[in-house]
Amino acid sequence: MYLPQHFAETDAARISEVIAAAPLACIVAQTDSGLLANHIPLLAKPDGSLIGHVAKANDMHQIMRDGQEVLAVFTSLEAYVSPNFYPSKQEHHRHVPTWNYITVHVHGTIRFQHDRQAKHAAVGLLTRVHERRVNGDAGWKMGDAPADYMAEMLENIVAFRITPTRIEAKSKLSQNREARDYDGTIKGLRESGQDRMADAMQDRATPPVQME
């Protein structure tokens, strides 16, 4: 992707946070019938590989070759930034609109897994993470469902693993703005109801620096 240095996210912890915060990746591949994209929740394993599963009825596991190049795009936040947010606009009016966003692109190779163990592990790991987030200790567990039902469910899916070959991450968060405009952007985002992006900008450990 287009990645000016001041927007490049190189902090591995932050990159992991984006994947964890926005797990519904858009997985893209070039196929014989053109570009194919599917939204699929993924989980990053400690070794960096991404695991997930698709319905057996989703022919992605037949169209894509084992070992094929795919791109998994995670986007945790995005917000329109108006020039009106910048206090310096009143002085020189030398501003144009832009968009802030946080995205991680994981390029890698995909391999599908049809064995019960891999499928069980993919469902179990994904479920545990998301149930804990939504329901805490009352989270749903695979064991809550009848064994015959879970066996049937696992029969109807295919697991896969994406082994990363290259990761590009971009945190486009007004880092190229002078301090008063950075702060004004946070204020403007809040006033236009975009609090999550405002929080992300406020929370950044690195103070804004003037790059223009």
Next chain:
Amino acid sequence: MYLPQHFAETDAARISEVIAAAPLACIVAQTDSGLLANHIPLLAKPDGSLIGHVAKANDMHQIMRDGQEVLAVFTSLEAYVSPNFYPSKQEHHRHVPTWNYITVHVHGTIRFQHDRQAKHAAVGLLTRVHERRVNGDAGWKMGDAPADYMAEMLENIVAFRITPTRIEAKSKLSQNREARDYDGTIKGLRESGQDRMADAMQDRATPPVQME
């Protein structure tokens, strides 16, 4: 994409709403150096074509061939759906977690435009829409900036137009659930702070139907 019939969005007005509500598209293409993706705000013209612009420094306009196939992915909403949201779970426990989301995939061909008129039109149209949304009548206009500055800005961008060849749209909103579980999902989404998805499910004109 994988598109079971009950999740297929065929309503042109709803498809347009998704593009308008989530204009920051992820534009993907297969290039000589692999898959390339960039997040770029797009605007749908009345004829269905998508217009946008990139920084001249973004080599996407050099890497992609004129007339090349691209895929623009718009995703307006996504939310995790826990089996705990379904009242029927208490009876038979035959449920697994899933994810709801709304996405539009526009497959098309891209052509870059280097003339000042096309670039001015792209910036003007995008700006007008987004400024009106954020700032109403007080919206920023291109005319607010000094002419020399705008000329310099236009010099530094390349406009483009994507002509659609195929559009796939998916509104995965629990339409395959029985009524009580559909309503329970709305309640569960609200309780887990996912009000926008709850609103989208509540607002749907078509009542939920049991498909299982």
